[in-house]
Amino acid sequence: MKKLFFFLCMLSSTIFVAQTSTKMLFDNANLLYKDGKFEEAIKIYQEIEAKDSVSSTLYYNLGNSYYKLNKVAHAIYNYEKALMLNPLNKDAATNLGFARRMTIDNIEELPKTFLQRLEINYLQKFTYNQWAMFTIVFSFLAAILFLLFYFSTISNKKRIYFLTSMLSFFLLIISVFITYHQYQKALNTKYAIIFSPKTTVNNAPILNSDEIFELHEGTKVRVLDAVDNWKKIKLSDGKIGWISADNLKMLTDK
Template sequence: MKKIVCIIILMFSLVAYSQEVNKLFAEGNTFYKEENYTRAVGVYLAIEEQGMESDDLYFNIANCYYKMNKVAPAIYYYEKALKVNPANADAKANLAFAKRMTIDVIEELPKTFLQRFSANIIQKLPFDTWAIMAVIASFLASLLFLLYYFSTSSTKKLFYFNTSIFAVFIMIVTVFFAYNNFKTVQKDRVAIIFSPKVEIMNAPSASSDEIFELHEGTKVIVLDKLDNWKKIKIADGKTGWIYADALKEI
Protein backbone atom coordinates (compact mmCIF):
# COMPACT_ATOMS: atom_id res chain seq x y z
CA MET A 1 0.00 0.00 0.00
CA LYS A 2 2.84 2.38 0.86
CA LYS A 3 4.44 1.73 -2.55
CA ILE A 4 1.19 2.61 -4.34
CA VAL A 5 0.87 5.85 -2.36
CA CYS A 6 4.50 6.75 -3.17
CA ILE A 7 3.91 6.09 -6.87
CA ILE A 8 0.76 8.26 -6.87
CA ILE A 9 2.59 11.09 -5.08
CA LEU A 10 5.47 10.81 -7.55
CA MET A 11 3.08 10.95 -10.52
CA PHE A 12 1.36 14.07 -9.15
CA SER A 13 4.77 15.66 -8.50
CA LEU A 14 5.88 14.99 -12.08
CA VAL A 15 2.65 16.45 -13.45
CA ALA A 16 3.01 19.55 -11.25
CA TYR A 17 6.67 19.94 -12.29
CA SER A 18 5.75 19.63 -15.97
CA GLN A 19 3.02 22.25 -15.62
CA GLU A 20 5.42 24.61 -13.83
CA VAL A 21 8.06 24.19 -16.55
CA ASN A 22 5.47 24.79 -19.31
CA LYS A 23 4.26 27.91 -17.49
CA LEU A 24 7.80 29.27 -17.21
CA PHE A 25 8.53 28.43 -20.84
CA ALA A 26 5.40 30.28 -21.98
CA GLU A 27 6.40 33.24 -19.79
CA GLY A 28 9.84 33.30 -21.37
CA ASN A 29 8.31 33.17 -24.84
CA THR A 30 6.10 36.15 -23.97
CA PHE A 31 9.10 38.21 -22.88
CA TYR A 32 10.93 37.19 -26.08
CA LYS A 33 8.03 38.31 -28.28
CA GLU A 34 8.05 41.64 -26.41
CA GLU A 35 11.79 41.86 -27.23
CA ASN A 36 12.61 41.86 -23.54
CA TYR A 37 15.50 39.46 -24.08
CA THR A 38 17.12 39.99 -20.66
CA ARG A 39 14.02 38.84 -18.79
CA ALA A 40 13.35 36.09 -21.32
CA VAL A 41 16.80 34.56 -20.95
CA GLY A 42 16.47 34.83 -17.16
CA VAL A 43 13.30 32.71 -17.26
CA TYR A 44 14.84 30.17 -19.66
CA LEU A 45 17.95 29.86 -17.49
CA ALA A 46 15.72 29.27 -14.45
CA ILE A 47 14.20 26.32 -16.32
CA GLU A 48 17.68 25.00 -17.14
CA GLU A 49 18.69 25.24 -13.48
CA GLN A 50 15.83 22.88 -12.64
CA GLY A 51 17.55 20.18 -14.70
CA MET A 52 15.51 20.59 -17.87
CA GLU A 53 17.39 19.56 -21.04
CA SER A 54 15.79 20.35 -24.38
CA ASP A 55 17.04 21.54 -27.75
CA ASP A 56 14.08 23.96 -27.89
CA LEU A 57 15.07 25.45 -24.53
CA TYR A 58 18.73 25.81 -25.50
CA PHE A 59 17.70 27.23 -28.89
CA ASN A 60 15.59 29.93 -27.23
CA ILE A 61 18.39 30.80 -24.79
CA ALA A 62 20.83 31.09 -27.70
CA ASN A 63 18.43 33.33 -29.62
CA CYS A 64 18.17 35.68 -26.64
CA TYR A 65 21.94 35.97 -26.35
CA TYR A 66 22.22 36.45 -30.12
CA LYS A 67 19.72 39.33 -29.98
CA MET A 68 21.77 40.80 -27.11
CA ASN A 69 24.96 40.54 -29.24
CA LYS A 70 26.59 38.16 -26.76
CA VAL A 71 28.45 35.92 -29.16
CA ALA A 72 30.04 33.36 -26.80
CA PRO A 73 26.88 32.31 -24.88
CA ALA A 74 24.85 32.38 -28.12
CA ILE A 75 27.21 29.93 -29.83
CA TYR A 76 27.49 27.89 -26.63
CA TYR A 77 23.72 27.30 -26.42
CA TYR A 78 23.29 26.72 -30.16
CA GLU A 79 25.94 24.01 -29.83
CA LYS A 80 24.12 22.58 -26.79
CA ALA A 81 20.88 22.47 -28.78
CA LEU A 82 22.63 20.58 -31.57
CA LYS A 83 24.23 18.19 -29.08
CA VAL A 84 20.75 17.24 -27.84
CA ASN A 85 19.27 17.17 -31.34
CA PRO A 86 21.77 17.24 -34.25
CA ALA A 87 18.83 17.41 -36.68
CA ASN A 88 17.67 20.82 -35.41
CA ALA A 89 17.93 22.76 -38.67
CA ASP A 90 17.02 26.12 -37.10
CA ALA A 91 19.80 25.84 -34.52
CA LYS A 92 22.26 24.88 -37.25
CA ALA A 93 21.27 27.87 -39.40
CA ASN A 94 21.37 30.36 -36.52
CA LEU A 95 24.73 28.97 -35.37
CA ALA A 96 26.14 29.82 -38.79
CA PHE A 97 24.94 33.43 -38.36
CA ALA A 98 26.34 33.61 -34.82
CA LYS A 99 29.75 32.40 -35.99
CA ARG A 100 29.97 35.41 -38.30
CA MET A 101 30.22 37.55 -35.16
CA THR A 102 33.46 35.85 -34.10
CA ILE A 103 36.90 37.30 -34.79
CA ASP A 104 38.97 34.16 -35.30
CA VAL A 105 39.08 32.72 -38.81
CA ILE A 106 40.36 29.15 -38.60
CA GLU A 107 40.64 26.85 -41.60
CA GLU A 108 39.62 23.29 -40.78
CA LEU A 109 41.90 20.40 -41.61
CA PRO A 110 40.70 18.22 -44.52
CA LYS A 111 38.57 15.33 -43.29
CA THR A 112 39.05 11.71 -44.27
CA PHE A 113 36.23 9.72 -45.88
CA LEU A 114 35.41 8.05 -42.55
CA GLN A 115 35.33 11.41 -40.74
CA ARG A 116 32.99 12.84 -43.39
CA PHE A 117 30.79 9.73 -43.21
CA SER A 118 30.61 10.02 -39.42
CA ALA A 119 29.77 13.73 -39.53
CA ASN A 120 27.23 13.49 -42.36
CA ILE A 121 25.53 10.21 -41.39
CA ILE A 122 26.30 8.85 -37.93
CA GLN A 123 26.36 12.19 -36.06
CA LYS A 124 23.17 13.40 -37.73
CA LEU A 125 21.12 11.60 -35.06
CA PRO A 126 21.72 11.27 -31.29
CA PHE A 127 23.10 7.92 -30.14
CA ASP A 128 19.89 7.13 -28.22
CA THR A 129 17.91 7.45 -31.46
CA TRP A 130 20.23 4.94 -33.16
CA ALA A 131 19.81 2.69 -30.10
CA ILE A 132 16.00 2.85 -30.37
CA MET A 133 16.23 1.96 -34.06
CA ALA A 134 18.45 -1.02 -33.14
CA VAL A 135 15.86 -2.25 -30.61
CA ILE A 136 13.06 -1.92 -33.18
CA ALA A 137 15.14 -3.77 -35.80
CA SER A 138 15.89 -6.60 -33.33
CA PHE A 139 12.18 -6.92 -32.51
CA LEU A 140 11.29 -7.07 -36.22
CA ALA A 141 14.04 -9.63 -36.85
CA SER A 142 12.66 -11.86 -34.07
CA LEU A 143 9.09 -11.49 -35.34
CA LEU A 144 10.05 -12.24 -38.95
CA PHE A 145 12.05 -15.28 -37.88
CA LEU A 146 9.04 -16.64 -35.97
CA LEU A 147 6.84 -16.08 -39.03
CA TYR A 148 9.46 -17.90 -41.13
CA TYR A 149 9.62 -20.78 -38.66
CA PHE A 150 5.84 -21.34 -38.44
CA SER A 151 4.99 -20.59 -42.07
CA THR A 152 3.98 -23.54 -44.25
CA SER A 153 4.29 -21.81 -47.62
CA SER A 154 7.71 -22.01 -49.26
CA THR A 155 7.21 -18.60 -50.88
CA LYS A 156 6.39 -16.99 -47.53
CA LYS A 157 9.28 -18.81 -45.86
CA LEU A 158 11.70 -17.34 -48.39
CA PHE A 159 10.25 -13.86 -47.94
CA TYR A 160 10.32 -13.98 -44.13
CA PHE A 161 13.83 -15.44 -44.12
CA ASN A 162 15.24 -12.72 -46.40
CA THR A 163 13.51 -9.90 -44.54
CA SER A 164 14.64 -11.25 -41.15
CA ILE A 165 18.24 -11.31 -42.43
CA PHE A 166 17.82 -7.72 -43.62
CA ALA A 167 16.41 -6.71 -40.22
CA VAL A 168 19.41 -8.31 -38.50
CA PHE A 169 21.71 -6.35 -40.82
CA ILE A 170 19.90 -3.11 -39.93
CA MET A 171 20.17 -3.99 -36.24
CA ILE A 172 23.94 -4.54 -36.51
CA VAL A 173 24.45 -1.28 -38.42
CA THR A 174 22.36 0.81 -36.01
CA VAL A 175 24.09 -0.73 -32.97
CA PHE A 176 27.45 0.18 -34.52
CA PHE A 177 26.23 3.71 -35.29
CA ALA A 178 24.90 4.14 -31.72
CA TYR A 179 28.19 2.92 -30.22
CA ASN A 180 30.29 5.07 -32.56
CA ASN A 181 28.15 8.14 -31.86
CA PHE A 182 28.36 7.60 -28.09
CA LYS A 183 32.14 7.15 -28.17
CA THR A 184 32.54 10.29 -30.31
CA VAL A 185 30.42 12.36 -27.90
CA GLN A 186 32.38 11.04 -24.91
CA LYS A 187 35.78 11.58 -26.57
CA ASP A 188 35.21 15.02 -28.09
CA ARG A 189 34.97 17.42 -25.15
CA VAL A 190 33.82 20.52 -27.00
CA ALA A 191 34.14 23.96 -25.40
CA ILE A 192 33.54 27.60 -26.31
CA ILE A 193 35.94 30.46 -25.52
CA PHE A 194 34.17 32.99 -23.26
CA SER A 195 37.00 35.46 -22.64
CA PRO A 196 37.09 38.42 -25.07
CA LYS A 197 40.74 37.58 -25.79
CA VAL A 198 42.94 34.84 -24.36
CA GLU A 199 46.56 33.81 -24.92
CA ILE A 200 47.26 30.17 -25.73
CA MET A 201 50.49 28.99 -24.14
CA ASN A 202 52.88 26.18 -25.07
CA ALA A 203 52.79 24.79 -21.50
CA PRO A 204 50.42 24.94 -18.49
CA SER A 205 52.25 27.85 -16.88
CA ALA A 206 51.83 31.62 -16.87
CA SER A 207 55.57 31.98 -17.53
CA SER A 208 55.48 29.83 -20.67
CA ASP A 209 55.52 31.24 -24.20
CA GLU A 210 52.43 32.43 -26.03
CA ILE A 211 51.95 30.56 -29.32
CA PHE A 212 48.69 32.15 -30.53
CA GLU A 213 45.57 33.85 -29.22
CA LEU A 214 41.85 33.21 -29.48
CA HIS A 215 38.74 35.31 -29.00
CA GLU A 216 35.26 34.76 -27.62
CA GLY A 217 32.94 32.40 -29.46
CA THR A 218 35.67 30.16 -30.91
CA LYS A 219 34.98 26.43 -30.65
CA VAL A 220 37.77 24.20 -29.33
CA ILE A 221 38.30 20.56 -28.33
CA VAL A 222 39.54 19.92 -24.78
CA LEU A 223 42.29 17.31 -24.78
CA ASP A 224 43.62 17.36 -21.22
CA LYS A 225 43.52 19.18 -17.90
CA LEU A 226 46.21 20.10 -15.36
CA ASP A 227 45.36 22.18 -12.30
CA ASN A 228 43.74 25.41 -13.60
CA TRP A 229 44.84 24.77 -17.18
CA LYS A 230 43.29 22.90 -20.07
CA LYS A 231 44.98 21.67 -23.21
CA ILE A 232 42.91 22.50 -26.28
CA LYS A 233 42.95 21.87 -30.02
CA ILE A 234 41.42 24.12 -32.67
CA ALA A 235 40.03 23.19 -36.09
CA ASP A 236 43.33 23.67 -37.95
CA GLY A 237 45.10 21.19 -35.67
CA LYS A 238 46.99 23.66 -33.45
CA THR A 239 47.18 22.79 -29.76
CA GLY A 240 48.06 24.72 -26.63
CA TRP A 241 47.21 25.44 -23.01
CA ILE A 242 44.58 27.87 -21.76
CA TYR A 243 43.26 29.02 -18.38
CA ALA A 244 40.27 26.82 -17.53
CA ASP A 245 38.16 29.87 -16.60
CA ALA A 246 38.50 31.26 -20.14
CA LEU A 247 36.26 28.62 -21.69
CA LYS A 248 33.12 26.63 -20.97
CA GLU A 249 32.62 23.01 -21.93
CA ILE A 250 29.38 22.05 -23.65
Protein backbone atom coordinates in the same frame (compact mmCIF):
# COMPACT_ATOMS: atom_id res chain seq x y z
CA MET B 1 -2.23 -2.52 -2.64
CA LYS B 2 -4.13 0.62 -1.60
CA LYS B 3 -0.90 2.22 -0.38
CA LEU B 4 0.80 1.45 -3.69
CA PHE B 5 -2.13 2.90 -5.64
CA PHE B 6 -2.10 6.03 -3.45
CA PHE B 7 1.67 6.40 -3.95
CA LEU B 8 1.35 6.11 -7.74
CA CYS B 9 -1.46 8.69 -7.74
CA MET B 10 0.65 11.10 -5.69
CA LEU B 11 3.66 10.53 -7.95
CA SER B 12 1.62 11.16 -11.10
CA SER B 13 0.12 14.29 -9.56
CA THR B 14 3.58 15.61 -8.60
CA ILE B 15 4.94 14.99 -12.10
CA PHE B 16 1.92 16.68 -13.69
CA VAL B 17 2.28 19.75 -11.44
CA ALA B 18 6.02 19.98 -12.18
CA GLN B 19 5.44 19.74 -15.94
CA THR B 20 2.67 22.33 -15.78
CA SER B 21 4.88 24.70 -13.78
CA THR B 22 7.75 24.29 -16.24
CA LYS B 23 5.45 24.93 -19.20
CA MET B 24 4.13 28.11 -17.58
CA LEU B 25 7.67 29.34 -17.01
CA PHE B 26 8.61 28.51 -20.59
CA ASP B 27 5.56 30.32 -21.98
CA ASN B 28 6.31 33.37 -19.81
CA ALA B 29 9.90 33.44 -21.02
CA ASN B 30 8.75 33.22 -24.63
CA LEU B 31 6.38 36.17 -24.10
CA LEU B 32 9.22 38.22 -22.61
CA TYR B 33 11.39 37.33 -25.60
CA LYS B 34 8.68 38.48 -28.03
CA ASP B 35 8.41 41.76 -26.10
CA GLY B 36 12.16 42.33 -26.50
CA LYS B 37 12.89 41.74 -22.80
CA PHE B 38 15.74 39.38 -23.53
CA GLU B 39 17.58 39.58 -20.21
CA GLU B 40 14.39 38.80 -18.28
CA ALA B 41 13.65 35.91 -20.63
CA ILE B 42 17.15 34.54 -20.08
CA LYS B 43 16.65 34.49 -16.30
CA ILE B 44 13.50 32.38 -16.66
CA TYR B 45 15.10 30.04 -19.21
CA GLN B 46 17.99 29.56 -16.79
CA GLU B 47 15.52 28.87 -14.00
CA ILE B 48 14.04 26.08 -16.11
CA GLU B 49 17.55 24.77 -16.86
CA ALA B 50 18.33 24.71 -13.12
CA LYS B 51 15.37 22.35 -12.68
CA ASP B 52 17.02 19.93 -15.15
CA SER B 53 14.09 20.43 -17.53
CA VAL B 54 16.50 20.87 -20.42
CA SER B 55 15.65 20.41 -24.07
CA SER B 56 16.99 21.38 -27.46
CA THR B 57 14.27 24.03 -27.70
CA LEU B 58 15.26 25.54 -24.36
CA TYR B 59 18.88 25.99 -25.39
CA TYR B 60 17.80 27.23 -28.81
CA ASN B 61 15.69 29.95 -27.19
CA LEU B 62 18.54 30.82 -24.83
CA GLY B 63 20.85 31.13 -27.82
CA ASN B 64 18.39 33.43 -29.58
CA SER B 65 18.11 35.63 -26.50
CA TYR B 66 21.86 36.01 -26.18
CA TYR B 67 22.17 36.58 -29.93
CA LYS B 68 19.76 39.52 -29.65
CA LEU B 69 22.01 40.95 -26.91
CA ASN B 70 25.10 40.50 -29.14
CA LYS B 71 26.64 38.08 -26.62
CA VAL B 72 28.36 35.91 -29.20
CA ALA B 73 30.00 33.31 -26.95
CA HIS B 74 26.82 32.72 -24.94
CA ALA B 75 24.74 32.42 -28.12
CA ILE B 76 27.11 29.93 -29.75
CA TYR B 77 27.39 27.93 -26.53
CA ASN B 78 23.62 27.48 -26.28
CA TYR B 79 23.13 26.71 -29.97
CA GLU B 80 25.80 24.02 -29.61
CA LYS B 81 24.00 22.63 -26.55
CA ALA B 82 20.75 22.56 -28.53
CA LEU B 83 22.40 20.56 -31.32
CA MET B 84 23.97 18.16 -28.86
CA LEU B 85 20.49 17.22 -27.64
CA ASN B 86 18.97 17.22 -31.13
CA PRO B 87 21.36 17.22 -34.11
CA LEU B 88 18.34 17.58 -36.41
CA ASN B 89 17.39 20.99 -34.98
CA LYS B 90 17.77 22.89 -38.25
CA ASP B 91 16.86 26.26 -36.72
CA ALA B 92 19.64 25.93 -34.17
CA ALA B 93 22.11 24.92 -36.89
CA THR B 94 21.12 27.88 -39.05
CA ASN B 95 21.36 30.41 -36.23
CA LEU B 96 24.65 28.91 -35.10
CA GLY B 97 25.98 29.73 -38.55
CA PHE B 98 24.82 33.34 -38.18
CA ALA B 99 26.41 33.61 -34.73
CA ARG B 100 29.73 32.22 -35.97
CA ARG B 101 29.90 35.01 -38.54
CA MET B 102 30.15 37.43 -35.62
CA THR B 103 33.34 35.81 -34.31
CA ILE B 104 36.78 37.23 -35.03
CA ASP B 105 38.78 34.03 -35.49
CA ASN B 106 38.68 32.67 -39.05
CA ILE B 107 39.79 29.06 -38.68
CA GLU B 108 39.91 26.87 -41.77
CA GLU B 109 39.10 23.24 -41.10
CA LEU B 110 41.44 20.48 -42.25
CA PRO B 111 40.22 18.47 -45.27
CA LYS B 112 37.97 15.60 -44.24
CA THR B 113 38.45 11.98 -45.31
CA PHE B 114 35.60 10.00 -46.86
CA LEU B 115 34.86 8.26 -43.54
CA GLN B 116 34.91 11.57 -41.65
CA ARG B 117 32.45 13.11 -44.13
CA LEU B 118 30.26 10.02 -43.86
CA GLU B 119 30.19 10.32 -40.08
CA ILE B 120 29.47 14.06 -40.06
CA ASN B 121 26.82 14.00 -42.79
CA TYR B 122 24.99 10.88 -41.67
CA LEU B 123 26.02 9.19 -38.41
CA GLN B 124 26.16 12.39 -36.35
CA LYS B 125 22.69 13.40 -37.50
CA PHE B 126 21.44 11.30 -34.58
CA THR B 127 22.60 11.02 -30.98
CA TYR B 128 23.75 7.68 -29.56
CA ASN B 129 20.42 7.45 -27.71
CA GLN B 130 18.57 7.72 -31.02
CA TRP B 131 20.85 5.09 -32.56
CA ALA B 132 20.08 2.87 -29.56
CA MET B 133 16.38 3.22 -30.39
CA PHE B 134 17.12 2.08 -33.95
CA THR B 135 18.91 -0.94 -32.47
CA ILE B 136 15.84 -1.86 -30.41
CA VAL B 137 13.55 -1.49 -33.45
CA PHE B 138 15.78 -3.68 -35.63
CA SER B 139 16.06 -6.32 -32.89
CA PHE B 140 12.25 -6.59 -32.57
CA LEU B 141 11.86 -6.59 -36.35
CA ALA B 142 14.47 -9.33 -36.80
CA ALA B 143 12.85 -11.47 -34.07
CA ILE B 144 9.32 -11.10 -35.49
CA LEU B 145 10.41 -11.86 -39.06
CA PHE B 146 12.38 -14.90 -37.94
CA LEU B 147 9.34 -16.25 -36.07
CA LEU B 148 7.20 -15.71 -39.17
CA PHE B 149 9.83 -17.58 -41.20
CA TYR B 150 9.94 -20.42 -38.66
CA PHE B 151 6.18 -20.96 -38.49
CA SER B 152 5.32 -20.22 -42.11
CA THR B 153 4.38 -23.19 -44.30
CA ILE B 154 4.30 -21.39 -47.64
CA SER B 155 7.66 -21.60 -49.39
CA ASN B 156 7.53 -18.18 -51.08
CA LYS B 157 6.61 -16.38 -47.86
CA LYS B 158 9.16 -18.44 -45.95
CA ARG B 159 11.89 -17.24 -48.33
CA ILE B 160 10.79 -13.60 -48.00
CA TYR B 161 10.64 -13.80 -44.19
CA PHE B 162 14.09 -15.36 -44.07
CA LEU B 163 15.69 -12.74 -46.31
CA THR B 164 14.05 -9.80 -44.52
CA SER B 165 14.94 -11.23 -41.10
CA MET B 166 18.58 -11.57 -42.19
CA LEU B 167 18.51 -7.99 -43.49
CA SER B 168 17.06 -6.78 -40.19
CA PHE B 169 19.70 -8.71 -38.28
CA PHE B 170 22.41 -7.16 -40.46
CA LEU B 171 21.01 -3.67 -39.78
CA LEU B 172 20.85 -4.56 -36.10
CA ILE B 173 24.57 -5.37 -36.04
CA ILE B 174 25.40 -2.13 -37.86
CA SER B 175 23.24 -0.02 -35.52
CA VAL B 176 24.84 -1.65 -32.45
CA PHE B 177 28.29 -0.78 -33.80
CA ILE B 178 27.25 2.81 -34.60
CA THR B 179 25.60 3.24 -31.19
CA TYR B 180 28.75 2.08 -29.40
CA HIS B 181 30.95 4.25 -31.60
CA GLN B 182 28.83 7.35 -31.06
CA TYR B 183 28.64 6.70 -27.31
CA GLN B 184 32.41 6.34 -26.99
CA LYS B 185 32.93 9.48 -29.06
CA ALA B 186 30.48 11.46 -26.91
CA LEU B 187 32.21 10.14 -23.80
CA ASN B 188 35.77 10.85 -24.89
CA THR B 189 35.44 13.90 -27.14
CA LYS B 190 35.12 17.14 -25.22
CA TYR B 191 34.48 20.59 -26.66
CA ALA B 192 34.42 24.06 -25.18
CA ILE B 193 33.63 27.62 -26.24
CA ILE B 194 36.04 30.51 -25.66
CA PHE B 195 34.27 33.08 -23.45
CA SER B 196 37.02 35.66 -22.95
CA PRO B 197 36.98 38.57 -25.45
CA LYS B 198 40.63 37.85 -26.15
CA THR B 199 43.01 35.23 -24.78
CA THR B 200 46.42 33.80 -25.56
CA VAL B 201 47.28 30.17 -26.15
CA ASN B 202 50.64 28.96 -24.82
CA ASN B 203 52.92 26.08 -25.73
CA ALA B 204 52.94 24.68 -22.18
CA PRO B 205 50.67 24.72 -19.09
CA ILE B 206 52.72 27.32 -17.19
CA LEU B 207 52.46 31.10 -16.94
CA ASN B 208 55.90 31.93 -18.34
CA SER B 209 55.57 29.66 -21.39
CA ASP B 210 55.66 31.08 -24.90
CA GLU B 211 52.50 32.49 -26.47
CA ILE B 212 51.87 30.80 -29.82
CA PHE B 213 48.57 32.33 -30.99
CA GLU B 214 45.47 34.22 -29.86
CA LEU B 215 41.80 33.30 -29.70
CA HIS B 216 38.64 35.35 -29.27
CA GLU B 217 35.19 34.77 -27.83
CA GLY B 218 32.87 32.36 -29.56
CA THR B 219 35.54 30.05 -30.99
CA LYS B 220 34.87 26.35 -30.52
CA VAL B 221 37.83 24.22 -29.42
CA ARG B 222 38.36 20.56 -28.66
CA VAL B 223 39.74 19.85 -25.19
CA LEU B 224 42.39 17.12 -25.22
CA ASP B 225 43.79 17.22 -21.70
CA ALA B 226 43.84 19.15 -18.43
CA VAL B 227 46.66 20.04 -16.03
CA ASP B 228 45.77 22.04 -12.92
CA ASN B 229 43.88 25.10 -14.22
CA TRP B 230 45.07 24.62 -17.81
CA LYS B 231 43.34 22.96 -20.75
CA LYS B 232 45.11 21.49 -23.74
CA ILE B 233 43.07 22.46 -26.79
CA LYS B 234 43.00 21.66 -30.48
CA LEU B 235 41.50 23.82 -33.22
CA SER B 236 39.73 22.55 -36.32
CA ASP B 237 42.79 23.57 -38.38
CA GLY B 238 45.03 21.27 -36.30
CA LYS B 239 46.72 23.86 -34.06
CA ILE B 240 47.33 22.71 -30.48
CA GLY B 241 48.15 24.68 -27.34
CA TRP B 242 47.37 25.32 -23.68
CA ILE B 243 44.87 27.83 -22.34
CA SER B 244 43.70 28.86 -18.90
CA ALA B 245 40.47 27.07 -17.97
CA ASP B 246 39.01 30.41 -16.85
CA ASN B 247 38.85 31.55 -20.49
CA LEU B 248 36.52 28.84 -21.77
CA LYS B 249 33.33 26.98 -20.89
CA MET B 250 32.91 23.25 -21.40
CA LEU B 251 29.95 22.07 -23.47
CA THR B 252 29.70 18.94 -21.35
CA ASP B 253 30.28 18.29 -17.66
CA LYS B 254 32.05 14.98 -18.30
